Amino acid sequence: MAAPFPLSLSAIADYLRGMTTRARYWETIPLADMTPEEWEGLCDGCGKCCLNKLEDIDTGELIFTRVACRLFDDSTCKCSNYAQRKTIVPECVVLTPDTLADIAYWMPETCAYRLLHQGSPLPDWHPLVTGNPQSTHQANISMLGRTVSETAIDVEDWEDYPLDEQS
Numbered sequence: 001m002a003a004p005f006p007l008s009l010s011a012i013a014d015y016l017r018g019m020t021t022r023a024r025y026w027e028t029i030p031l032a033d034m035t036p037e038e039w040e041g042l043c044d045g046c047g048k049c050c051l052n053k054l055e056d057i058d059t060g061e062l063i064f065t066r067v068a069c070r071l072f073d074d075s076t077c078k079c080s081n082y083a084q085r086k087t088i089v090p091e092c093v094v095l096t097p098d099t100l101a102d103i104a105y106w107m108p109e110t111c112a113y114r115l116l117h118q119g120s121p122l123p124d125w126h127p128l129v130t131g132n133p134q135s136t137h138q139a140n141i142s143m144l145g146r147t148v149s150e151t152a153i154d155v156e157d158w159e160d161y162p163l164d165e166q167s
């Protein structure tokens with residue numbers, strides 16, 4: 001039987017914040033016109049943008065690994081210092097409506113920002129659709145409990161930790 005996913009205070013706060021946004025705004029409001037709360041609310045919490053990626057220099061193919069950024073907390077599937085992330089991890093890319101067009105191609109295919117940018121709907125398991133802040137984890141889309149830290153793996157060994165896209 002699957003383990004339960006108890007609601008954290010931050011998850012409840014995220015959910016309540018979502019209740020202050022316009023109804024099904026992601027279907028009608030252009031990305032550039034969303035409020036900061038609506039923009040942040042698009043994130044499904046999968047954690048996949050915090051994974052290190054390898055690029056084949058010959059083909060340009062991107063390979064996602066399970067090796068996560070040093071600030072990623074595998075037990076919560078969140079950045080452990082979101083407010084200071086850019087200071088601590090300068091290479092962390094901050095996603096905004098202005099940067100999305102240049103970044104979308106290396107975001108995971110399930111990422112809500114990438115999906116809306118390309119004109120696709122949100123998936124059925126997205127928390128905005130389900131109303132359940134844990135539904136990304138329950139659908140086995142997220143990286144909760146699935147990563148290894150980049151602080152524990154030499155960079156030349158990252159290719160030994162490919163992301164299994166089955167989940």
Ligand code: SF4
Nearest residue numbers: 043044046047049111
């Ligand atoms: S990949 Fe997209 S939806 Fe997933 S955590 Fe990152 S920004 Fe959020």
Ligand code: SF4
Nearest residue numbers: 050069072079085092
């Ligand atoms: S600094 Fe935080 S948000 Fe940025 S990649 Fe690392 S864990 Fe993710």
